[in-house]
Amino acid sequence: xxxVLVVDDDQDLRDNLMEVLTENGFSPDSAENGEIALEKxxxxxxxxxxxxxxxxxxxxxxxxxxxxxxxxxxxxIMLTAFSTVNSAVEAMRNGADDYITKPFKxxxxxxxxxxxxxxxxxxxxxxxxxxxxxxxxxANATRRKVLLLLYRESKLRFMDLTRKLNIDDHxxxxxxxxxxxxxxxxxxxxxxxxxxxxxxxxxxxCMSSIASS
Amino acid sequence: xxxVLVVDDDQDLRDNLMEVLTENGFSPDSAENGEIALEKxxxxxxxxxxxxxxxxxxxxxxxxxxxxxxxxxxxxIMLTAFSTVNSAVEAMRNGADDYITKPFKxxxxxxxxxxxxxxxxxxxxxxxxxxxxxxxxxANATRRKVLLLLYRESKLRFMDLTRKLNIDDHxxxxxxxxxxxxxxxxxxxxxxxxxxxxxxxxxxxCMSSIASS
DNA sequence: CACAGTTGATAAGTTTTCTTCACAAAGAGA
DNA sequence: TCTCTTTGTGAAGAAAACTTATCAACTGTG
Numbered sequence: 300x301x302x303v304l305v306v307d308d309d310q311d312l313r314d315n316l317m318e319v320l321t322e323n324g325f326s327p328d329s330a331e332n333g334e335i336a337l338e339k340x341x342x343x344x345x346x347x348x349x350x351x352x353x354x355x356x357x358x359x360x361x362x363x364x365x366x367x368x369x370x371x372x373x374x375x376i377m378l379t380a381f382s383t384v385n386s387a388v389e390a391m392r393n394g395a396d397d398y399i400t401k402p403f404k405x406x407x408x409x410x411x412x413x414x415x416x417x418x419x420x421x422x423x424x425x426x427x428x429x430x431x432x433x434x435x436x437x438a439n440a441t442r443r444k445v446l447l448l449l450y451r452e453s454k455l456r457f458m459d460l461t462r463k464l465n466i467d468d469h470x471x472x473x474x475x476x477x478x479x480x481x482x483x484x485x486x487x488x489x490x491x492x493x494x495x496x497x498x499x500x501x502x503x504x505c506m507s508s509i510a511s512s
Numbered sequence: 513x514x515x516v517l518v519v520d521d522d523q524d525l526r527d528n529l530m531e532v533l534t535e536n537g538f539s540p541d542s543a544e545n546g547e548i549a550l551e552k553x554x555x556x557x558x559x560x561x562x563x564x565x566x567x568x569x570x571x572x573x574x575x576x577x578x579x580x581x582x583x584x585x586x587x588x589i590m591l592t593a594f595s596t597v598n599s600a601v602e603a604m605r606n607g608a609d610d611y612i613t614k615p616f617k618x619x620x621x622x623x624x625x626x627x628x629x630x631x632x633x634x635x636x637x638x639x640x641x642x643x644x645x646x647x648x649x650x651a652n653a654t655r656r657k658v659l660l661l662l663y664r665e666s667k668l669r670f671m672d673l674t675r676k677l678n679i680d681d682h683x684x685x686x687x688x689x690x691x692x693x694x695x696x697x698x699x700x701x702x703x704x705x706x707x708x709x710x711x712x713x714x715x716x717x718c719m720s721s722i723a724s725s
Numbered sequence: 726c727a728c729a730g731t732t733g734a735t736a737a738g739t740t741t742t743c744t745t746c747a748c749a750a751a752g753a754g755a
Numbered sequence: 756t757c758t759c760t761t762t763g764t765g766a767a768g769a770a771a772a773c774t775t776a777t778c779a780a781c782t783g784t785g
Contacts, residue, residue: 431653433722438651439773440644457732471774473733478772491732498722505718507585509643509711652743670762684744686763691742704762 300326301416302344306336307351307378316349319405333357337365345373347412352379360390367394374415432482442475446495449485450503454492513539514629515557519549519572520564520591529562532618546570550578558586560625565592573603580607587628645695655688659708662698663716667705
């Protein structure tokens with residue numbers, strides 16, 4: 300169920316939208332200004348926020364960048380009564396994914412919501428397709444072994460790693476380590492110890508969860 | 513530091529084990545029955561649970577499957593005063609990784625703990641290193657694209673897939689599909705529609721969680 | 726300083742993977 | 756039936772990845 304947060308100071312509009320969204324298979328919640336919206340976003344994960352630009356208290360234009368910075372994957376559609384080209388452009392630049400002017404037809408909004416969520420999916424797709432280095436790296440058994448060794452031992456020097464891998468030619472290990480470094484899966488500290496990067500750590504746990512299925 | 517949870521109703525034994533485990537470089541915590549153990553497991557991640565089988569409240573044999581189902585990677589060593597072949601077999605079938613009868617020497621327990629943790633490590637390692645086909649498969653952008661397409665569209669026929677990929681040479685697509693089939697990431701139904709296998713689905717979700725980090 | 730072990734870059738040769746092409750069986754429709 | 760699309764195989768050349776070998780910079784130690 301897709302969670303949507305409606306942020307508007309007009310209670311009637313909030314109630315109305317909540318009802319329509321529920322009917323259309325969404326799981327909505329609402330907030331009457333920016334502060335409350337941010338609190339709710341902290342407690343729960345929303346895929347989409349419908350954000351009124353003019354509100355008493357913290358308004359939408361102010362809230363927008365705060366939301367986007369903390370929750371970059373959350374989609375935001377701005378709702379506003381005062382439509383000017385400038386404010387629209389400004390909102391889009393600050394990270395709004397779409398922009399609808401009041402009054403709007405409910406179908407218009409639903410279309411925007413669906414397109415917005417659809418694009419979000421595509422976004423994930425793009426990210427995955429572009430992480431080519433990472434997958435190329437994982438394709439090699441030696442390199443996966445290195446990741447696991449570093450996962451278990453936290454830090455290892457070059458020659459220790461080479462010995463643990465049972466590889467006598469150190470230049471071969473070097474080749475693979477370079478490839479892992481280029482893909483940002485491992486990194487070196489000042490003393491040249493090799494260790495997993497945060498990304499590398501994440502991957503090892505993912506690897507085990509996949510392998511054990 | 514390896515976290516170990518000691519679950520036993522005997523306070524003396526708990527305190528004693530906590531001390532010994534601390535001395536031996538573990539980071540132990542304790543619980544006096546199954547309910548409390550489950551709460552602690554929720555709050556914190558333990559690599560190993562030492563679980564008494566007979567306790568007032570929720571006993572060990574009852575708790576065992578609950579823990580294993582929710583935290584499949586957590587290792588569990590059963591401790592019990594009433595050793596029968598049946599209860600041991602039953603416990604092992606329910607997911608216990610080892611089984612020790614009271615009274616036991618502390619060294620005996622430590623050996624069991626170390627072996628248990630070592631096996632856990634080795635298990636993950638072996639599994640991952642052997643899933644070579646899978647990683648080789650994911651190394652190719654076209655094949656990842658196929659997985660994503662199938663993830664989004666559920667089922668696709670060969671030529672539809674080819675067109676969606678914008679590849680004019682269908683034999684090339686065929687080559688990659690074969691490779692995906694061999695790695696058991698996709699499968700075909702009677703009507704030759706291609707779709708993700710359960711493993712394939714799991715991988716796509718893992719892929720997105722890694723990519724978006 | 727000199728030396729031994731460590732760490733790493735680069736280039737040539739080898740193996741694996743990918744692409745392309747030629748061909749063919751199975752099914753759908755005129 | 757004949758034709759066209761779909762679905763698929765196998766093999767040879769092109770491209771990428773991997774291995775191996777040569778050389779060099781850095782590290783610490785006696």
